[in-house]
Amino acid sequence: MMITEHIEEIKRQLTAKGYKLTSQREATVRVLLENEENHLTTEEVYMLVKNTCPDIGIATVYRTLELLKELHVVEKVNFGDGVARFDLRFLNQPHFHHHLICTECGSVQEILEDWLMPMEKRVEHEFGFTVTDHRLDFQGVCKSCNDKAASNKDKCQAVS
Known part of the structure; x- marks a missing residue:
């Protein structure tokens, strides 16, 4: 599935739960999709999102990741190194x-x-x-x- 299709699917998931896919949320989702195999930390997501949204704060990225976790779009994982990372769930x-x-x-x-x-x-x-x-x-x-x-x-x- 292409990134734009993934974003549209995530937008549908957010809308179904009463949330909007704001530009900041979309930038966060895009970073996760573009770096799917890397299992990024909150700080890594933040640094990458900041490239396209320079005004975004780490608290916004953190809240977005927590919302995506609550909606089962991402999972918070720990691979034994004590660091929380985020991994996309596959929709199918x-x-x-x-x-x-x-x-x-x-x-x-x-x-x-x-x-x-x-x-x-x-x-x-x-x-x-x-x-x-x-x-x-x-x-x-x-x-x-x-x-x-x-x-x-x-x-x-x-x-x-």
């Missing part, structure tokens, strides 16, 4: 997507498939618990870091 998925978090380099990959649906159904059946959302983060070492470690190990063995 009933649940938030999952992440692979590398504990070596800090990279984050997204898993867009919902692998937990069978478990969710089991929880509902066995416990009578209606699941409304779920989140799954895997922590470990990414392929790139594993490849580097293996390469370094091979070099060390060749020297000995």
Whole structure:
């Protein structure tokens, strides 16, 4: 989906809840869409929004991000570094997507498939618990870091 289509969809979501997509909110949404893979912090969003809206304050960006979180347009996530980041929810998925978090380099990959649906159904059946959302983060070492470690190990063995 193109950025303009995403913005129109988010505008519909805001309007349905009685909110307007002001120019400042739109600039914030645009920054999130343009940097979707980066999982930006509030401060990072603010610095990027300030490029197009120099008069915007960090409090406005913070309030906009909190509103988008309340409306389930974004999720506030923490990848173990103690920093709150924002990640867009995909409109066609009933649940938030999952992440692979590398504990070596800090990279984050997204898993867009919902692998937990069978478990969710089991929880509902066995416990009578209606699941409304779920989140799954895997922590470990990414392929790139594993490849580097293996390469370094091979070099060390060749020297000995």
